[in-house]
Each structure stands twice: as structure tokens, then as C-alpha cells.
Amino acid sequence: xxxxxxxxxxxxxxxxxxxxxxxxxxxxxxxxxxxxxxxxxxxxxxxxxxxxxxxxxxxxxxxxxxxxxxxxxxxxxxxxxxxxxxxxxxxxxxxxxxxxxxxxxxxxxxxxxxxxxxxxxxxxxxxxxxxxxxxxxxxxxxxxxxxxxxxxxxxxxxxxxxxxxxxxxxxxxxxxxxxxxxxxxxxxxxxxxxxxxxxxxxxxxxxxxxxxxxxxxxxxxxxxxxxxxxxxxxxxxxxxxxxxxxxxxxxxxxxxxxxxxxxxxxxxxxxxxxxxxxxxxxxxx
Amino acid sequence: xxxxxxxxxxxxxxxxxxxxxxxxxxxxxxxxxxxxxxxxxxxxxxxxxxxxxxxxxxxxxxxxxxxxxxxxxxxxxxxxxxxxxxxxxxxxxxxxxxxxxxxxxxxxxxxxxxxxxxxxxxxxxxxxxxxxxxxxxxxxxxxxxxxxxxxxxxxxxxxxxxxxxxxxxxxxxxxxxxxxxxxxxxxxxxxxxxxxxxxxxxxxxxxxxxxxxxxxxxxxxxxxxxxxxxxxxxxxxxxxxxxxxxxxxxxxxxxxxxxxxxxxxxxxxxxxxxxxxxxxxxxxxxxxxxxxxxxxxxxxxxxxxxxxxxxxxxxxxxxxxxxxxxxxxxxxxxxxxxxxxxxxxxxxxxx
Numbered sequence: 001x002x003x004x005x006x007x008x009x010x011x012x013x014x015x016x017x018x019x020x021x022x023x024x025x026x027x028x029x030x031x032x033x034x035x036x037x038x039x040x041x042x043x044x045x046x047x048x049x050x051x052x053x054x055x056x057x058x059x060x061x062x063x064x065x066x067x068x069x070x071x072x073x074x075x076x077x078x079x080x081x082x083x084x085x086x087x088x089x090x091x092x093x094x095x096x097x098x099x100x101x102x103x104x105x106x107x108x109x110x111x112x113x114x115x116x117x118x119x120x121x122x123x124x125x126x127x128x129x130x131x132x133x134x135x136x137x138x139x140x141x142x143x144x145x146x147x148x149x150x151x152x153x154x155x156x157x158x159x160x161x162x163x164x165x166x167x168x169x170x171x172x173x174x175x176x177x178x179x180x181x182x183x184x185x186x187x188x189x190x191x192x193x194x195x196x197x198x199x200x201x202x203x204x205x206x207x208x209x210x211x212x213x214x215x216x217x218x219x220x221x222x223x224x225x226x227x228x229x230x231x232x233x234x235x236x237x238x239x240x241x242x243x244x245x246x247x248x249x250x251x252x253x254x255x256x257x258x259x260x261x262x263x264x265x266x267x268x269x270x271x272x273x274x275x276x277x278x279x280x281x282x283x284x285x
Numbered sequence: 286x287x288x289x290x291x292x293x294x295x296x297x298x299x300x301x302x303x304x305x306x307x308x309x310x311x312x313x314x315x316x317x318x319x320x321x322x323x324x325x326x327x328x329x330x331x332x333x334x335x336x337x338x339x340x341x342x343x344x345x346x347x348x349x350x351x352x353x354x355x356x357x358x359x360x361x362x363x364x365x366x367x368x369x370x371x372x373x374x375x376x377x378x379x380x381x382x383x384x385x386x387x388x389x390x391x392x393x394x395x396x397x398x399x400x401x402x403x404x405x406x407x408x409x410x411x412x413x414x415x416x417x418x419x420x421x422x423x424x425x426x427x428x429x430x431x432x433x434x435x436x437x438x439x440x441x442x443x444x445x446x447x448x449x450x451x452x453x454x455x456x457x458x459x460x461x462x463x464x465x466x467x468x469x470x471x472x473x474x475x476x477x478x479x480x481x482x483x484x485x486x487x488x489x490x491x492x493x494x495x496x497x498x499x500x501x502x503x504x505x506x507x508x509x510x511x512x513x514x515x516x517x518x519x520x521x522x523x524x525x526x527x528x529x530x531x532x533x534x535x536x537x538x539x540x541x542x543x544x545x546x547x548x549x550x551x552x553x554x555x556x557x558x559x560x561x562x563x564x565x566x567x568x569x570x571x572x573x574x575x576x577x578x579x580x581x582x583x584x585x586x587x588x589x590x591x592x593x594x595x596x597x598x599x600x601x602x603x604x605x606x607x608x609x610x611x612x613x614x615x616x617x618x619x620x621x622x623x624x625x626x627x628x629x630x631x632x633x634x635x636x
Contacts, residue, residue, distance in 0.1 A: 176369035
């Protein structure tokens with residue numbers, strides 16, 4: 001009875017065996033793991049019809065990287081388009097929501113309540129229902145089938161969420177910091193830029209990452225508003241592969257899928273580290 | 286620089302906080318705005334530094350009318366209760382911020398920051414961030430930031446409220462030293478009478494948006510204008526007896542204690558009165574014996590504090606040099622110094 005419990009280093013709680021839990025979770029995750037494994041294996045091998053075991057190694061499914069298929073745009077152009085699309089959306093969303101959120105949180109502007117309610121409603125509004133109207137508007141003003149057009153539309157759709165998020169984070173910044181800034185002689189803009197914005201850096205980083213990823217994965221808007229070969233993004237390119245009944249190639253489809261998801265994975269790995277380190281701010285009362 | 290509030294009023298929506306307040310702070314003077322929370326003292330402070338615009342009235346610095354100037358152009362230094370340091374900047378950047386905003390050359394900023402940091406004794410902390418500082422050090426940084434561009438006016442909003450007792454004592458004298466060394470006009474907002482009395486040249490005591498009395502700490506202690514002022518100053522606080530006037534004397538209860546008091550001649554018999562007795566005027570000197578029962582005793586090291594219940598149920602406090610012969614439950618007969626008591630009318634006015 002006098003024995004002291006042994007706490008092995010690195011083991012947080014050892015009063016029950018974790019093996020059954022791991023086994024159970026592993027069992028449930030297995031289908032997903034198998035799917036991911038085959039997604040990758042199928043891109044570098046050929047398999048006999050009806051078999052699960054790959055019969056030979058090949059790189060021909062990845063040939064889209066170095067040769068452009070007839071009737072399809074160049075993959076690198078498409079990737080560049082996707083990157084521009086996602087980055088511009090991130091830029092617009094961050095710029096506009098970090099400013100608009102501040103205004104709604106702090107400044108006594110006319111119709112503030114109306115704007116707040118408007119942002120809420122728009123956030124909940126299913127934007128797909130607007131797509132036909134937007135299509136007509138873009139055609140009208142000559143931005144149909146252009147990256148700028150679809151960037152503006154997608155950014156606008158993302159803005160309500162961004163503004164609302166930013167407003168919430170600004171609300172947590174103490175008023176005294178702003179008061180101190182103004183009596184120190186700083187203009188309201190300097191106060192925002194130099195004193196308040198740095199307090200919500202973690203939120204800005206998170207919103208930026210979020211916007212980039214939604215932009216990267218967006219399909220329906222580019223498909224409807226910018227389907228042309230010159231402005232195609234990866235999601236549209238991917239869809240065009242599976243729609244194409246004449247040159248049906250599942251291996252290539254999967255390879256493009258892997259190619260499409262790799263930047264997202266890299267981004268996650270990079271930002272995960274970053275997200276841990278950005279909690280350096282905050283105000284100590 | 287002199288600060289003058291002329292018929293200053295402030296309301297938020299339909300709530301009137303302050304109406305027609307007149308206040309003058311002399312050049313180089315340190316004035317305390319003392320009062321309970323919600324009395325409008327912070328509102329007054331924020332109006333002086335330009336964060337709140339007055340609803341009406343004027344605010345003058347020297348002869349310059351600053352009523353409509355934004356806070357950026359007023360040249361005031363403010364120390365906030367929470368210090369409001371910029372968490373993402375180092376101490377050096379915090380202190381230098383007011384200069385940086387004015388586009389002072391960076392070599393100049395560095396030199397001035399070093400000078401002021403030495404003045405407040407934080408020269409070795411310049412590379413740290415606010416979160417790495419103790420409360421007292423943060424306070425010093427906040428003071429340095431407020432003082433660095435040589436403001437006309439220094440405003441302190443409950444600057445000691447977040448410090449522990451020992452630091453509070455230290456910073457009290459420290460702030461006073463800095464104020465005297467720089468010769469700056471300062472306003473201190475506080476609800477702590479000890480702070481106000483120990484740090485300031487004069488005290489303006491406020492209640493519900495009005496200044497009840499302005500005087501030096503000792504004048505105000507000796508000669509309070511109302512029972513509110515008397516109850517606010519002094520630690521341990523004054524105790525009050527309810528009674529009536531009778532032939533130039535204060536009478537407690539039906540056949541109770543009778544205290545002849547000079548101020549009462551000419552007051553009609555039967556007028557309801559309240560008598561303020563400070564703890565140091567009961568139990569030591571004085572000529573009128575008062576009987577009661579000790580219900581509470583507390584030693585403060587050098588002195589003892591006793592609560593004594595009189596036969597009619599009212600309580601008198603007494604503070605005396607340490608003695609071991611009195612315990613709770615004992616009946617005592619102590620003298621009361623009736624000449625040092627204050628008589629107040631029922632509405633709190635001093636008679």
C-alpha cells in the first residue's frame with residue numbers, strides 16, 4: 001500500500017491502458033487511411049481490372065506536369081491562376097475586414113447598427129442562390145471569364161464572416177490602449193495601425209489562412225464565372241478531367257487531385273508551427 | 286501650467302454626470318479628485334485630456350482654450366489605472382512612442398528615453414516587454430511614457446489601485462517626487478483618501494458630480510464642510526452619533542449622554558443632529574466621560590483600535606497607544622474630547 005505511483009516520463013496518465021483505445025480508433029480510421037493510400041498508390045502504378053494489388057510502376061499519370069493535353073490548359077498556368085485567385089481573395093478579405101471590423105467595433109459611425117445587422121444577415125445568406133444574377137452582372141460589366149471578376153465576387157462573399165470575426169477580436173482589445181495612443185499624440189489611423197492591429201495579429205493570421213484555403217478549394221464560382229482555359233483554376237481543371245468522357249483516365253484524375261492538395265498540406269504544416277508562436281501579445285491588466 | 290474648468294458639464298445621452306463644475310488647478314500644483322466610484326472624477330479627468338468632449342463649458346490650459354482641441358493636440362500625459370502599456374512593444378518603444386509619433390529623429394528618441402528611464406529608475410529594463418515586468422515596473426514605464434514629451438499637464442487615473450500594499454507606499458512617494466522634480470501640474474483621481482492626503486497639495490472631494498469641498502489635506506481633515514467629507518477622510522474612519530440639540534448641548538437618546546458644544550448655541554432645542562467623533566478624540570484626552578462596552582479590538586502594532594457600543598446602541602471608535610488591559614466584553618469609561626467633534630445638521634451640513 002505504501003508504494004508510490006510510478007509516473008513514467010512523457011506519459012501523462014497511465015492509470016489505464018491506452019492500447020484498446022488506439023486499436024479502436026485505428027480500426028475506425030482504417031477506411032480513410034486505405035483511401036488516402038490508394039489515392040497516392042494509384043497515381044504511380046497501374047492495376048489490373050478487378051485487382052487491388054498494383055501490377056506495375058509508372059509515372060505516366062503524372063505526365064500532365066510536363067506535357068499539356070490537347071484541349072486542356074497548361075497545368076502550371078492553372079496552378080498560377082489558382083494561386084493568384086486564392087492570394088488576391090486573402091488580400092482583399094484581410095484588408096477590408098481588418099478595417100471594417102475596427103470601424104464597426106470602435107467608431108461611432110452613422111447606421112452602425114444597420115451595418116452590424118447587415119453583416120450578420122449576409123454571413124448567413126447562401127451565396128450560391130445569387131450566382132445567376134452575379135453571372136449576368138459580370139457579363140454586363142465585362143468581367144465575365146476574368147480572374148478579377150471572380151476574385152471580387154468570391155472576396156465579397158467571404159467578407160461578412162471576416163468582418164464579423166475581426167469585429168469580435170477588436171472588441172477584446174482594451175479601450176485604454178487607444179486612449180493612451182491618442183493622448184500620446186497619435187492619429188486614429190496610427191493608433192489602429194501601430195497599436196490595435198498588432199494586438200489581434202493571431203486573428204489576422206488565422207483569417208488569412210482561412211481565406212486562402214477557401215479560395216484554393218473554391219469550385220462553383222470559378223466554374224460558372226470563369227471557366228475559360230486562360231483563367232481556369234485547379235478545381236475547375238480537375239472537374240473537367242472527370243467530365244471528359246472521351247479520354248477517361250482515373251489515374252491522372254487522382255494525380256491531379258494529389259497535386260491539388262499538396263500545397264494545402266504544406267501550408268498546414270507551416271502555419272501550425274506559426275499559430276503556436278503567435279500568442280505573444282495580449283494585454284496584462 | 287494652470288488648468289481651469291469653467292462651468293464644465295458632461296452628460297452621456299440623457300444621463301447628467303457633471304453639471305456646471307468650476308475647478309482651478311494652480312501651476313505646478315498636484316490636486317486630488319477624491320470621491321466614491323461613480324462620482325464623475327474619471328469623467329472629469331477624461332475631459333481634461335480630451336477623450337471626452339464637454340457637453341458645455343470651457344477647459345483652459347494656462348490661457349489657451351483647449352475645449353475643442355482633440356487629445357492629440359493638448360499635450361497631456363496620462364497614466365491609466367491599467368497602465369495601458371502597448372504589449373507588443375518593448376519598454377523602450379513604449380516610452381518612445383509619443384516621440385515616434387511626432388517624427389523625432391531616432392537618435393534623439395533613444396537619448397530622451399534613456400534620460401527619462403533613469404529618472405524613473407528603469408534604465409536596465411528597456412529591452413523587456415510589459416508582460417515581463419512587475420506591477421511597479423509597469424507603473425514606472427507608464428509614468429515615463431506620460432512624462433517623456435514634457436506635457437503641460439500630468440493626469441493620473443487611480444495609478445496605484447493595481448499595486449500591492451508595499452509597492453503602493455513606494456510609488457506614492459515616487460510619483461510625488463517626480464511631480465515635484467518636473468514641476469508639472471498634476472491631477473490625481475483616486476477613491477483612496479490616504480493617497481489623496483499623502484500625495485497632493487490640495488484635495489477636491491466629489492460626490493454625485495459635484496465638488497463638495499476643495500482644501501489642503503490638513504484643512505479638510507480639521508474642518509470638513511459636510512458629514513460626507515468628514516466620513517471620507519481619516520483612517521480608521523470617523524464615527525457618527527445621532528442626537529438632538531438641547532440648551533446648547535448635544536444630547537444622545539432620551540436621558541443619555543449630554544455634551545456641551547459651543548457651536549450649538551442658538552440652535553433651537555430638539556433639532557436633529559449628528560455628531561462626528563474621530564477615533565483619536567475618544568479614549569485619550571478630553572473632559573466628558575462616556576460609558577460603553579468594548580465589542581471589538583484590533584491591534585495595529587503601534588496603536589490599538591476599539592469599537593465601543595454606548596448604552597443606546599450607537600458605536601464610537603477609539604484609537605489609542607497599545608495597551609493590554611482592555612478586552613472585548615469589558616465595560617469602559619473613557620473621555621471624549623467634545624471640543625474636537627463636528628456637529629452636522631440632518632442634511633449633512635456642518636454647523
